[in-house]
Amino acid sequence: MKKTNLALLSLFGLGLCYPFTLYAQKNKTFQLLSPNSTIQLTVEAGKKMQWSVKHGSESIIEPSPLSLKLAGGEVLGDAAKITSSKTTKINQQINALNYKKDIVPDQYNQLVLNCKGGFGIIFRAYNDGVAYRFFTTRKDSLTIENEEAGFHFREDYQVYIPYVNDAHNNDVFETSFENNYQHIALSKVKKDTLSFAPILIELPNNKKAVITEADLEEYPGMFLQTSQQGYALQGKFAPYPLEEKKAGHNNLQAYVMKRANYIAKTAGSRSFPWRTVIISATDTELLNNDMVYKLASPSRIKDPSWIKPGKVAWDWWNDWNVTNVNFQAGINTATYKYYIDFAARHKIENILLDEGWADSQDIMKIVPEINLQEIVDYGKSKNVGVWLWGGWLPLDQKMDLALSTYSKIGIKGFKIDFMDRDDQKMVNFFYRFAQKAAEHKIMLDYHGAYKPTGLQRTYPNVLNFEGVRGLENVKWSNTDFPLYDCTIPFIRMIAGPMDYTPGAMINANKGSFRAINSSPMSQGTRCHQLAMYVIFESPFEMLCDNPTNYMREEESTRFITSIPTTFDQTVALDGKVSEYCAIARKKKDTWYVGTMTNWTPRDILLDLSFLGAGNFEAEIFKDGVNADRNGIDYKREVIKVSSKDKLKIHMAGGGGWAARIYQAK
Template sequence: MNAKYGSILMLLLASSTLLNAQKSKSYDLKSPDGNISLHLEAADKLQWSVMHKGQSIIIPSAISLQLESGEVLGDKARIVSAPMQKANATIQAINYKKTSIPDQYNQLTLNCKGDYGVIFRVYNDAVAYRFFTRRKGELVIKAEEAMINFTDDHKAFIPIQWDYRGGQNFNSSFEALYHEIKLSQFPKDSLAFLPLLVDVGQNKKVVLLEADLEDYPGMYVDLNQTGKGFKGVYAPYPLEAQLGGSGGMNLIPSKRADYIAKTTGTRSFPWRALAISEQDKDLLNNDIVQKLAAPSRIADVSWIEAGQAAWDWWSSRTISHVDFKAGNNTQTYKYYIDFAAANHVKYIVIDAGWSDRMDLLKINPALNLQEIVDYGKLKNVGVVIWAYWYAVSQGMDKAFPVYAKMGVKGFKIDFIDRDDQVVVKSLYDIAKLAADNKLLVDYHGAFKPTGLQRTYPNVIGYEGVKGLENFKWANEDQPRYTVSIPFIRMMAGPMDYTSGAFRNVNQANFRPINNLPMAKGTRCNQLAQFVVFEAPFQMLSDNPTTYIKEQECTDFMTKIPATFDETVALDGKVAEYVALARRKGDTWFVGAMTNWTPRELTLDFSFLPSGNYEAEVFKDGLNADRDGTDYKKEVLTISSGAKVPVQLSGGGGWVARIKKVN
């Protein structure tokens, strides 16, 4: 090649590079307080990155939606407009940990050629984005690209899917302890579900979440090719399914499509969110999922009441000192109602066995459900009944009106165990029909909440957590887990952990028992969970006989509300300990818990308005390390601003009910 042609070629290459560079567009968006910076690059790929106070949190990470046609929304995006807006509003919350939520953010919307776009929001404690489309007809989503690239091989708390229902991937109870591992140690051929937490250094934690998940599959993550980040993975759309799995009552897809969703062409897709904290305790009072959720679709919410529920399943209806045979029968549930009424508990739950598993209208002849419900009305105690998701999905059109007319207050719906598009849509459909019939819903055996509880506030419970039921069969480090989930799983919303076990033991004395199960840790740890854990439908897991024998603790436990007007995070470290305060009316409740490490905390009561207060306190007894049931009750005088030392036994707790005296 001679010099003349070489120069021409170099000029053409330079012009091409310049042309490509001109096609790339970048955008920047900051949080209202200026601490979080979001940077976007729109070129061949649409990539986002995040900084917090100058520290790089997320390095360029690609996002896109691939359609069945082959079109990729986000690749080579041609930006038509990029308007910015600010929001500073207040959300009035229903059955939540606070009554009002400040909703302040800055937003950038990329409107792209092709009738689609992406919305980005930056809050003072979180970053989120979502795709939207404005097209006619139907869209088939082949795949979604959601990369989250971190700067280093950080330590993380990751719930790895393990209990494959029916032996199939994407079928799970969504219950797992956290793998506390480096990102690069993510197990091969595994998936993790959200939320999960990453320690990004400088005391900062990042929690990955999704919100407003409607008519779309939930997001799992796998390690991406960088070895220092995640990629989104989604259950393919189910084409055929068969009963199988746990007890033969899971609906297990036997054939899946090569796409993840078939949906309307004009819609918004789920939010992908990162919550960022400088102190672990800040995660205890983060509202990002509530902020991103769709507003309530129920005009009249006056009939929706949160509350505690006496529950039969955990202790296998094992009651004693009664003149009838305990079991799945009318006398047993009247006894539960009597207990609930005497202790001002709003509900009882009738768990599995009251009806045919497949046909909700076939009631077990051993009990008279109408008589039980009517007896509950006389005692001002509502009755909630359990059902398999499959039976509900097949029979709710007939069953919901029947049981609503009977006076049943709601359904606890179990063994959902999937989060593909079909199931996610089903949970919205169930919530809507239940609301139409003024029925409450508690989703058990379900994936994590993503805001449905705001959109349909009659959904007052969610499992998606490795709850107390596991003590019936597993010997695991639950005390560490119970001081991990408030910073991770509870970020997504309420969790039906089913607290309240009164057979409390240390690790050496624990053994799995089915009918009268034990719980690891102390009595005061269990009591503190009623304050720490967010649960608008709060189960009392143990049986009435046990609670009556321990009336002093029962009286305290049943005075703790299921929802609150205000929450204040006091102290905490992920997997180590947690302490927070919640207010209902003019009464404050404070709960603190630790893992197996005994420790002393100093709680700062500056959150109290000025004045003097009386605190009814339950704390670990001096011998709680040997006998978990050992506790001490005392009454303290506390003034606003007081610094109170709190001693926690291994697996222990401390809990207080505080009223102003002058």
């Protein structure tokens, strides 16, 4: 190690908090420690720029290349001439909005390398991971031909990896970003198949690493593919779309017919997305990670007071299949007024009109069966907001008119669907629509979307994202949902909120489940569904089933609607990837706790020390004694608890447990 590096580490050891600069023309190796000194990031600037990461004495990332290739052949990062380096220590906090906690600690050490040629790289070491990003300081615009983002590993580790297996139009970069996880060795990952982040790697001594990205703006998203040599993953990026045609579901999509030989055209002076590796010593740590939120750009909405997260009564999943009414149920005014009555009765903040309320090709043509103003006014009289579904292409074609018109009518938000891409042009749509919607005080739920990368912090009117294989899939699929449900909190949820749409009131065990479109059921127990409202992060959270079923199950419905969608504090209690998870969240003076298991029946011991001082009552929903035969079976009870208690919880196969814990009177 060079003497300058020893001096750098010594300064960290002294806890000095001021920035300093090292002129490093001769020094081509740099090291950065996390604030707790557990993580060590090393950068080597030679013929290739490479970075590596250790957690304690164990290798997380072996030396891996990073570079940006520009049109014309210039490669930023290869044979880089470092002109200066600057290291700083940051210890601050973020006041979060519409998140799983109100205060996010933001502590890291940062290394900035400035390079000859108007570019540089920023590296950060947190106590729970690392990140890096390129930046450029050039006057003219840039064409990025490709990016080299390597993640090399020492051994043939097991990974949880979701393949792109539903490519549209024979274009591997057009996908719904939904799939189950393959749990396989790196060497067994298909060489010719793309996967989408986040991806989890299992390391020695139960450590885990999750690869994803943050602050994606004016740039394509990162897919991952195995390298032809060694145990490695490398970033792949969608080329820029040059020609598109209207196609797909009801012609709501734009299929790419021709792509460019570059991935982005962009400003010459800018910061590029963060490449990040989240590192955990235990599985449980992954259940409460803030890395993507911390790396995102701060809010661009000056006054967010109009942004109101909450729940929504949803129509599409249950196929408008209400009964015991005196009108023909369907996409019509009477049905939605009925949904409003249901929402008002249970203090659900919103209803959603999904596909069918407007012409599929013209978002401004409302079907004759719908009197939208009457529905909105009726909702307003009942203190229930109205959201609208829309395909992204019709909304993009008439963005200003649609937002202006429907905001004046009184619409609270849009659920936008079928983007199914993350090339630069589509990423630009996400930001452009978020900004325009904010100008009209419209909230957004990006369905048919790539995973979140922090847009929800930058534009907090964006409440939710799909990019997850949600409950809608039970309408046509027999795959293992309890397994998936106990996997995504450790991987996909790290990226941000999930539009999973839980709340099924017909619950089946493994043997009795059937995929049915009009009267769908869930895999697993009722309490498995209830727990999702605590475990899954979702500021805009749907009740997927129909009002008839909810009113038949008033006890469960009251519990669901009592759970907030954003929280002041989150505590990860217990868990193991793909097996089970347990999370506690607090809002004001009330705690909400959820646990779920895969198809394996499970007993866990729940430590209530997070409650703190005082005496509490817990309203508990637990799997009934016959839940293994009939998933609907559950038991509700109210018990006295304190922070000294450890509750023994039994979950049936595909089961769950949920509780609301409040101060005893």
